[in-house]
Amino acid sequence: MELLKHWLDPAVFNTLGIMSLLMLAYTIERYLHYSRLELSSFKSQEMLEIDLTNHLTIIASVGSNAPYIGLLGTVLGILITFFDLGQAGLLDASNIMTGLALALKATAMGLLVAIPSIVFYNALQRRAEVLRLEWQHQQRISH
Numbered sequence: 001m002e003l004l005k006h007w008l009d010p011a012v013f014n015t016l017g018i019m020s021l022l023m024l025a026y027t028i029e030r031y032l033h034y035s036r037l038e039l040s041s042f043k044s045q046e047m048l049e050i051d052l053t054n055h056l057t058i059i060a061s062v063g064s065n066a067p068y069i070g071l072l073g074t075v076l077g078i079l080i081t082f083f084d085l086g087q088a089g090l091l092d093a094s095n096i097m098t099g100l101a102l103a104l105k106a107t108a109m110g111l112l113v114a115i116p117s118i119v120f121y122n123a124l125q126r127r128a129e130v131l132r133l134e135w136q137h138q139q140r141i142s143h
């Protein structure tokens with residue numbers, strides 16, 4: 001249990017940190033890619049679709065899984081708190097509240113990673129939809 005107590009916060013926060021960096025990197029890459037995209041270079045809608053949706057799954061996965069990473073950290077933090085209280089044999093409200101408050105920070109961090117991820121994903125999905133519609137419009141005009 002001591003090993004878990006020692007490594008829980010670094011494991012949860014490092015995992016969420018890596019997820020955040022991946023999400024930010026792919027979000028920036030997609031925005032830059034969309035701004036430089038030449039729609040006329042695509043001959044088929046399928047190839048355009050593949051290009052537009054590339055890396056979006058990673059951003060969505062971060063947004064959907066970050067709360068679970070945070071929740072796992074919280075559940076394990078609560079488990080550690082109750083284990084320590086059981087070992088001490090004392091029911092001290094201040095120890096319980098402190099342990100629970102510290103455990104909940106993992107959920108908060110998971111939400112702080114997830115919320116922007118979902119916002120960025122939705123914005124990128126909308127931009128991809130607009131680009132797809134612009135391509136279709138160009139195809140109708142050229143035929």
